[in-house]
Amino acid sequence: PIDAKKLDIINATLPVVAEHAEAITTHFYQRMFANHPELKNIFNQTHQITGRQPRALAAAVYAAAAHLEDMTTILPALERIAQKHRSLQIKPDQYPIVGENLLGAIQEVLGNAATDEIIDAWAEAYGVIADALIRMEETLYRDTELQPAGWNGFRNFVVDRKVKESDVITSFYLKPEDQGSIPDFLPGQYITVKLDVEGQPYTHLxxxxxxxxxxTGYYRISVKREDAPNSDIPAGIVSSYLHSQLEEGDVLPITAPAGDFYLDMAADTPVALISGGVGLTPLISMLNTLVAEQSKREVSFVHAALSGNVHAFKNHVQEIAKQAVNVRSFVIYEKPSAQDIQEQAFVKDGFITLEWIKENLPKDADFYFCGPTPFMKAVNKALKQWGIPAEKVHYEFFGSFGDIESE
Ligand code: FAD
Known part of the structure; x- marks a missing residue:
């Protein structure tokens, strides 16, 4: 545990650090990449440009520093970070680099206000948080009852099939190049892909x-193509490459499955799988698992999309709902096309609402959801207002460690 005097200093300086948090973390990344350009291979450089990563780190550092005495309330957040680190193959020796540059950034942004005593206390705080994460990650790199460790680092997979699922989403069926076996994963988990484009200085994860x-003997990912929204903003680097360049027979290095968002297969409660847009991918994995295991659980599969044109796995889910008496499918289109209207392909237009959820989903369900940020905020808020207990609410966030609680 951290010593009392240092804890007092942390608590006393939290407000000033919080006030400058974004300046500190922005400076931190600049400083760290200047000292260690090789880390550009690991950190998402687009998130640097958009400011997402510094904001996420600022929020994480603040939350951790505010809970140094008792970390139980932030354990789920730490678990999420540890799982992401497993997926990125972050190892203990990388922590001192981050620590040194974070403390350097605090010192440089706060200037004279940051006395040696203050920096010393924050160094200790960083050490406490880093140790907690390193310990958690150590167990994730080992075989556990829940999950095999899989493999170390990146393993080459070959694109066995490339299948278009909608106007914007394409699936890639991946098999290991070494033709060895692949470990099972927990439905809902993810992998990290590494893209190394010829002529570009850094890799993209x-x-x-x-x-x-x-x-199934393969891993399947389904990727939305992130086009350039206008001439000032470039298209998504990796998703564009996968769609336009990566073909059947090509190789893609990936890490072993990870993630804290997964279906509890031991439960027998009703389950509501709620997705927006490409956020449906982990929920399709859960649905397919429930069907394959002939689960008797009551399953509500809710999918919100812009319209039928961008609705991936539409026939797949429809077929399942037709055949499995315990599975119901609900489609919500924000802007249904004339054809969608003619086919009566949706149960609601516009957005998902609390009223709709209350009318259609069982209150005693376990809720799993994933989608764009505004969708996540709306669903999270609705479930809270309905009084669903936090332990029954599970979600995955496709951004960097974001916050869906605000607003
Ligand atoms: P990036 O290059 O990272 O760009 C991201 C966005 O920022 C793009 O829309 C781009 O147009 C925009 N942008 C670029 N530059 C700027 C700028 N200067 N200003 C403003 N905007 C800018 N995605 C899927 O499709 N399917 C999945 O199943 C899936 N699962 C995920 C699971 C997890 C746990 C996480 C964390 C993410 C998941 N994602 C998934 C998202 C995925 O990881 C990528 O973030 C996504 O594919 C975009 O990556 P990219 O390299 O194409 O775009």
Missing amino acids: RQYSLSDRPG
Whole structure:
């Protein structure tokens, strides 16, 4: 545990650090990448440009520092970070680099206000948080009852099939190049892909949820193409490459499955799988697993999309709902097309609401959801207002460690 005097200093300086948090973390990344350019291979450089990563880190550092005495309330957040680190293959020797540059950034941003005593206390705080994460990650790199460790680092997979699922989403069926076996994963988990584009100085790492069930002999990812929204903003680097360049027979290095968002297969409660847009991928994995295991659980699969044109796995889910008496499918289109209207392909237009959820989903369900940030905020808020206990609410966030609690 951290010593009392240092804890007092942390608590006393939290407000000033919080006030400058974004300046500190922005400076931190600049400083760290200047000292260690090789880390650009690991950190998402687009998130640096958009400011997402510094904001996420600022929020995480603040939350951790505010809970140094008793970390139990932030354990779920730490678990999420540890799982992401497993997926990125972060190892203990990388922590001192981050620590040194974070403390350097605090010192440089706060200037004279940051006395040696203050920096010393924050160094200790960083050490406490880093140790907690390193310990958690150590267990994730080992075989556990819940999950095999899989493999170390990146393993080459070959694109066995590339299948278009909608106007914007394409699936890639991946099999290991070494033709060895692949470990099972927990439905809802993700892998990290490494993209090394010829002529570009750094590699790009991105996470993709596994969109089929475990035990198939392949891993499947389903990727949305992130086009350039206008001439000032470039298209998404990795998703564009996967769609336009990566073909059947090509190789993609990936890490072993990870993630704290997964279906509890031991439960027998009703389950509501709620998705927006490409956020459906982990929920399709859960659905396929429940169907393959002939689960008797009452399953509500709710999918919100812009319209039928961008609705991936539409026929797949429809077929399941037709055949499995315990599975109901609900489609919500924000802007249904004339054809969607003619086919009566949706149960609601516009957005998902609390009223709709209350009318259609069982209150005693376990709720799993994933989608764009505004969708996540709306669903999270609705479930809270309905009085669903936190332990029954599970979600995956496709951004960097974001916050869906605010607003
Ligand atoms: P990036 O290059 O990272 O760009 C991201 C966005 O920022 C793009 O829309 C781009 O147009 C925009 N942008 C670029 N530059 C700027 C700028 N200067 N200003 C403003 N905006 C800018 N995605 C899926 O499709 N399927 C999945 O199953 C899936 N699962 C995920 C699971 C997890 C756990 C996580 C964390 C993410 C998941 N994602 C998934 C998202 C995925 O990891 C990528 O973030 C996504 O594919 C975009 O990556 P990219 O390299 O194409 O875009």
